[in-house]
Amino acid sequence: MNHYQKVAEMYRSHPLSASLRSIRHRPYFRSVLYGCLLIASVYVLYSFVNPTYPVSTYSSFSRADPFSGDLAESYLPVDETPADVWRGRAKSVKLAFLHGYHGYERYAQPHDEIRPLSNDFIDNFNGWGVTMYDSLDTMLLMGLDNEYNRAMPFIEKTVFTLPDGEFAPFFETVIRYLGGLLSAYALRKDDLLLRRADELAEKLDHVFATPSGFPLFGVNPNGNVVGPEIGILAEIASLQMEYTALAKFTGKKRWWDRANTVIKALDKAELNKTGGMFPIRWNLTSAQPFDTHLSVGAQADSTHEYLLKQYLLTAKVDKANLIMYLRATTHIITELLFLSPKRHLLYVTDTTFSTNEHRGRPSHTFEHLSCFLPGLLALGAHTLPLDDLASLGIDLNDLGNESMFGISGEGYKLLAGYNLKSLHMWAAEGLAQTCWLSYADMPTGLGPDEMLMHTAGDDRWGKTVDGFKDGGGYLWMDAIEKWKASGARGAPPGVGDKTPVIYTETERLRGSGRARDYSIRKSGYLLRPETLESLYILWRTTGNNKWRDRGWKIFESIERHTKTPSGYASLRTVEVLPAVKDDDMPSYFFAETLKYLYLMFIDTDPIPLDKWVLNTEAHPLPVIEWSQAEKDTFHIP
Ligand code: DMJ
Numbered sequence: 001m002n003h004y005q006k007v008a009e010m011y012r013s014h015p016l017s018a019s020l021r022s023i024r025h026r027p028y029f030r031s032v033l034y035g036c037l038l039i040a041s042v043y044v045l046y047s048f049v050n051p052t053y054p055v056s057t058y059s060s061f062s063r064a065d066p067f068s069g070d071l072a073e074s075y076l077p078v079d080e081t082p083a084d085v086w087r088g089r090a091k092s093v094k095l096a097f098l099h100g101y102h103g104y105e106r107y108a109q110p111h112d113e114i115r116p117l118s119n120d121f122i123d124n125f126n127g128w129g130v131t132m133y134d135s136l137d138t139m140l141l142m143g144l145d146n147e148y149n150r151a152m153p154f155i156e157k158t159v160f161t162l163p164d165g166e167f168a169p170f171f172e173t174v175i176r177y178l179g180g181l182l183s184a185y186a187l188r189k190d191d192l193l194l195r196r197a198d199e200l201a202e203k204l205d206h207v208f209a210t211p212s213g214f215p216l217f218g219v220n221p222n223g224n225v226v227g228p229e230i231g232i233l234a235e236i237a238s239l240q241m242e243y244t245a246l247a248k249f250t251g252k253k254r255w256w257d258r259a260n261t262v263i264k265a266l267d268k269a270e271l272n273k274t275g276g277m278f279p280i281r282w283n284l285t286s287a288q289p290f291d292t293h294l295s296v297g298a299q300a301d302s303t304h305e306y307l308l309k310q311y312l313l314t315a316k317v318d319k320a321n322l323i324m325y326l327r328a329t330t331h332i333i334t335e336l337l338f339l340s341p342k343r344h345l346l347y348v349t350d351t352t353f354s355t356n357e358h359r360g361r362p363s364h365t366f367e368h369l370s371c372f373l374p375g376l377l378a379l380g381a382h383t384l385p386l387d388d389l390a391s392l393g394i395d396l397n398d399l400g401n402e403s404m405f406g407i408s409g410e411g412y413k414l415l416a417g418y419n420l421k422s423l424h425m426w427a428a429e430g431l432a433q434t435c436w437l438s439y440a441d442m443p444t445g446l447g448p449d450e451m452l453m454h455t456a457g458d459d460r461w462g463k464t465v466d467g468f469k470d471g472g473g474y475l476w477m478d479a480i481e482k483w484k485a486s487g488a489r490g491a492p493p494g495v496g497d498k499t500p501v502i503y504t505e506t507e508r509l510r511g512s513g514r515a516r517d518y519s520i521r522k523s524g525y526l527l528r529p530e531t532l533e534s535l536y537i538l539w540r541t542t543g544n545n546k547w548r549d550r551g552w553k554i555f556e557s558i559e560r561h562t563k564t565p566s567g568y569a570s571l572r573t574v575e576v577l578p579a580v581k582d583d584d585m586p587s588y589f590f591a592e593t594l595k596y597l598y599l600m601f602i603d604t605d606p607i608p609l610d611k612w613v614l615n616t617e618a619h620p621l622p623v624i625e626w627s628q629a630e631k632d633t634f635h636i637p
Pocket of ligand 1: 301302369528529530588616617618
């Protein structure tokens with residue numbers, strides 16, 4: 001008798017097996033046994049078709065009082081991870097940075113980016129060494145002086161020129177190169193960095209040769225420019241922070257004028273057709289919107305981000321940006337946020353208006369790029385007196401306009417009656433939860449680039465149960481009332497922890513399975529930062545360690561599935577194991593992804609959110625207070 005036969009015999013002769021055998025042979029027990037099996041199979045089948053998920057619990061939600069907006073320490077789970085473990089995690093991130101950056105230095109410097117599978121290089125952002133520029137301030141924050149010192153001679157020698165017929169993409173050049181130089185200058189005060197930043201801005205300056213003062217798409221430092229008359233929102237209006245910081249550091253009025261022209265044009269734009277929010281396409285001659293496509297994702301994201309951040313960067317004196325931020329977020333919250341039908345995932349999508357349609361039509365696309373929004377909303381709730389706008393002389397009622405399409409002005413009135421700070425935090429936590437789940441649902445633990453959310457009718461987060469026109473209450477208004485009445489139990493719709501659903505291989509191949517409430521449109525993971533950015537800000541603003549824990553899980557997945565001998569590689573798909581890599585390591589991986597992870601795990605806060613503001617490429621800039629002399633020179637009221 002071999003080993004397996006012996007084991008089988010042992011089980012056969014076990015008294016329990018014997019009694020089960022005897023039960024199986026008695027007709028009464030046999031029917032009970034088969035009955036139970038039948039019930040169990042029906043239950044399993046039913047759960048597949050109509051799955052239930054644990055209801056969000058209050059304990060997983062970090063705010064106690066929707067009206068005061070105060071953090072309730074007693075509700076925060078205790079961090080069970082010892083401090084030295086967090087320190088070790090921060091060190092692991094630093095080692096990851098070194099691994100990737102040394103790969104770049106060895107195989108690609110001074111070109112733009114390394115190809116981490118072939119160890120080739122690519123010049124996709126002017127060929128001036130974008131990885132170095134984007135990495136400088138992360139090195140300084142991580143205390144990597146050797147790497148910083150090795151980069152400086154290259155920074156000094158870069159020739160900001162391009163062959164005829166080639167153009168620097170203005171937006172990318174500003175957020176990566178200029179932002180990188182200014183941020184490193186703010187941290188290290190090395191004059192070379194500022195000199196190079198100023199010189200680069202000079203080389204790019206022809207790009208502003210439009211009647212509106214909005215920049216064109218691209219510029220050759222020889223003076224030639226390129227780009228259509230219809231520009232893209234994110235590309236024409238994401239320079240305010242960099243040019244304001246440059247003006248402050250150099251004392252040059254021209255740089256402030258560049259920023260201020262854009263701010264003023266945005267402020268004067270006609271937004272009645274889009275509910276007070278900026279659409280994606282703009283006419284660079286008239287400085288007016290060209291379409292009605294509203295989004296916080298690709299081609300739009302950073303402009304919405306810069307409304308709040310420019311206000312914070314300029315020490316909260318520039319009210320125009322604040323008001324534009326309040327308008328944009330009111331429209332986003334009331335019209336662009338949706339709940340999925342089964343898991344009640346809160347997500348943000350884009351909408352388009354057909355002629356004279358009162359309400360935009362949602363695409364239900366949910367982009368990884370949009371996952372910066374929860375962090376932005378949390379940052380706003382943390383830094384603005386949203387629960388007391390009157391203290392700033394602002395009444396939300398006045399911001400709405402009865403003739404607006406998309407939102408009738410009524411939305412503003414409704415929101416004005418409630419605690420805006422809590423609403424923004426709820427939206428932030430619900431959205432961050434969905435962004436995190438898009439990672440946790442995948443076998444790689446990394447999130448896809450784009451999802452198509454399932455819908456069952458009009459699931460706007462802010463929709464009334466009976467329909468807007470019938471004057472019913474908003475869902476969340478209902479939720480607040482119920483919450484108050486119930487003594488604060490249960491999270492608002494879409495907020496709170498949910499269980500991940502990882503598909504089996506059969507479900508993946510079939511393209512459906514247990515309800516996840518979405519299908520995947522673009523399944524790659526491009527080493528993007530947005531979800532980590534929001535986890536970082538939520539952790540800082542709520543103090544709830546669950547966000548930080550999730551950051552660590554994502555880092556573990558990055559290490560496990562994207563690492564190569566010379567760096568880290570984007571994934572072609574997050575849906576299969578072993579993960580399939582792409583020959584690509586974007587510079588923002590060093591500027592943003594690894595920086596947010598590091599800042600999340602260290603036990604100090606070198607760039608507090610009330611003293612530093614991160615540009616859209618995560619380059620921190622210090623809050624700027626204008627002196628009277630600067631106000632006079634720059635004509636700042
Ligand atoms: C970054 O370059 C910036 O954050 C930009 O604003 C959009 N997203 C990429 C990374 O995903």
